[in-house]
Amino acid sequence: MSRGKIAVIGAGPGGLAAAMLLSGNGYDVTVYEMQQTIGGRTSRLELGDYRFDLGPTFFMMPHLLEEIFQSVGRSLYDYVTMIDLDPLYRLQFGDTDFRPTRNQEEMVDRIEMLFPGNGAGYRRFMREEEEKFRRVSPLLQRPFRKPWDYVARDVLAALPKLHATDSVYNRLSRYFTDERLIYSFTFQAKYLGMSPWECPGTFTILSFLEHRYGLHHPVGGVNRICHAMAQVIAEYGGVIHTSTPVERVLIRNGEAVGVELPDGERREYDHVVINADFATAMNTLFQPGDLKKFAPSKLAEKKYSCSTYMLYLGVNRKVSLPHHTILFADDYRSNVKDIMSNGALSSDASVYVHNPAANDPTLAPEGKSALYVLMPVPNMTASIDWRDKEATVRESVLARLERLPELAGLSGDIEVEASLTPAGWRDQYGVYRGATFNLAHSLDQMMMLRPHNQFDELRNCWLVGGGTHPGSGLPTIFESARISAGLLMKQDRETASRLRRGWRLTEEGKGARA
Known part of the structure; x- marks a missing residue:
């Protein structure tokens, strides 16, 4: 028996991960995708006999997605063959060809050969960022909705390591003296669509994650991951409609109750999960006046990536x-x-x-x-x-x-x-705005100040993807799906528990009157 009906708007990686989690936990899930193919910015482009990833071209930390697969009784590696890349990449500075590796001893040798005297800084970077990531990681795995979320134990433990008021460039300058080597560990700020001179110092963990956990290539391209999730969704009875845009989110008494399709057909659901580009969704999926916090004029004032x-x-x-x-x-x-x-x-x-x-x-x-x-x-x-x-x-x-x-x-x-x-x-x-990496990750658009996973303006409406907490990039997008799906299921469990208690009290009352 279904635990409820879910509409997911957008078959990007966040929407697919949420749909996989929910269908694997007994929900009746329908995904609506406006493009002809699934994946969103992570879809595949075909030109004759050539195939390309449209957007992301590498995959970090596959173990996080494997945890999501395992939570619904599946394994990512039964669907996707993953190649661990070494070198991570080739970085070309004029005539200097630098090829970083995950092997830390070999990495020190390569650094000393091209950038003498910087090997010790690399070791210190890896050691200190390991501790930083250990403290920051819990903050990427749970929601931030209220001010008091900031005084939780994990936040207080992470604060000394966040470096949020510093910049990525300044942080890396503490480890390396050669400008080219600093750039080798700061260019990852571009994954957030930001300048390393402006990106909060918290995000030095991006380059650490590459060097600690590696870069991976799914055979067939990163889009293969989307198709793997789609296969699991189908195995659990979920349905994905491509070439099927959603015209409107249906609202009744402050609650999302379904979707309207372009032909005027209305379909009712218990929950609506929005994976479409955040600002575009707010501007197009709602009638004028439906939203206050995310009205078009307020969206235009926000900061967006390159x-x-x-x-x-x-x-x-x-x-x-x-x-x-x-x-x-x-x-x-x-x-x-x-x-x-x-x-x-x-x-x-x-x-x-x-x-x-x-x-x-x-x-x-x-x-x-x-x-x-x-x-x-x-x-x-x-x-x-x-x-x-x-x-x-x-x-x-x-x-x-x-x-x-x-x-x-x-x-x-x-x-x-x-x-x-x-x-x-x-x-x-x-x-x-063509902002490929979504909302910028400035201090005023992080954690509680980023659009919340549980959408503030409507009940039973949820956000997943790069436009909500914890942010853009595939690992964090998958975490957004895990957070939002978890909140949705928790709400339904609590609602069911209240209904059961109410029923018991009613029955006890009947018995007393008898």
Whole structure:
């Protein structure tokens, strides 16, 4: 017997994880996805015989998702083959080629060879960040809804290690003296769409997590994880509707009671879980006046991440690059300032290249390569006309790539290609302002100050994904699903318990009257 009916809006990784948890715990779950395929920003793009991850291209801390699978009687590894990458990535600073590894002894040797005198700082970083992560981790696994949540024991234990009023760059400067090495441990702030000079120092744990737990590649691409969750949902009787947008969340007496589809059909549910891009969902899924805290004018005042310009290239030769390569701008600080503060396109930009054929032959025909190229750029608040600028940006990115000997002549080897601009992220994928990494992770938009997992403005409405606590990035998105699903089930247990007590009291009263 079903424990209740759930509508999940959006089949991104957070929505799928929540749907898997709820269906595995006896709920009747229906997922609505507006795109033709599942995954949201973690979906797959196919160009002829080439396949690409649309957004995220690596997976950290798979053991967290394995815990979610195990909680519903499944194992991630029965559905997905995972490759542990070594080196983690290639970082290119001019002529300096730095390839970090998880092997700490080998890492010290590589640091000392390229950045003499910094090996001890690396050891100290790993030791101190281990303790920091141990204290911060519990805060990423539970909700923050009320001010008194901040005085809980785990928060008080973490406070001395949070470094929230410092910056990622300043924190890393305490460990390393070479600017290039500092950048090697601060560029991860881009995963949050933020500048390392502005990103709270708490997030030095991102680079630590890479070096401690590694980077993993699911064979077939990161989107395989979404399909694994979808398979489990189906095994438990859940249904996923693709090409099926939701027009409105139905509201009755301050409670979410279902969804309305574009054809006017109304379907009632006991709970509604929202996984769509947060600001877009608030602007489109509710009638004017339904919301006060997240009205359009208030959403416009919030801070949002940068965006990305994407190229997906099917190349008719094998490319001898590692799985991940980052080409740093000669003046990295100016490049970041252009993106985050100036709203400008840098003439000297940093570029990321994903070459999964280095380890996974399933994404391109034999002897060929599926290259994914990403350049961080300002979001749509910048006055950049992408219809006018895109061709120029494409040529500059390809010229930057062709400066690498391994990619010389790349332009002539492209068989198929597609691109995605900030305008494309907004218009094709519903990403507010094209802010690829969602709400920024500034101090005033973290923990209790981030939209809550249990939606404040409506009962029986829940948020999952990068726009709620604990934030963006796949591991934290999965944690958001675990938190929200847990709160939902706890509420239902408490409601059922109150009803049982009420029934018993009623029956006892009848007996006394008899």
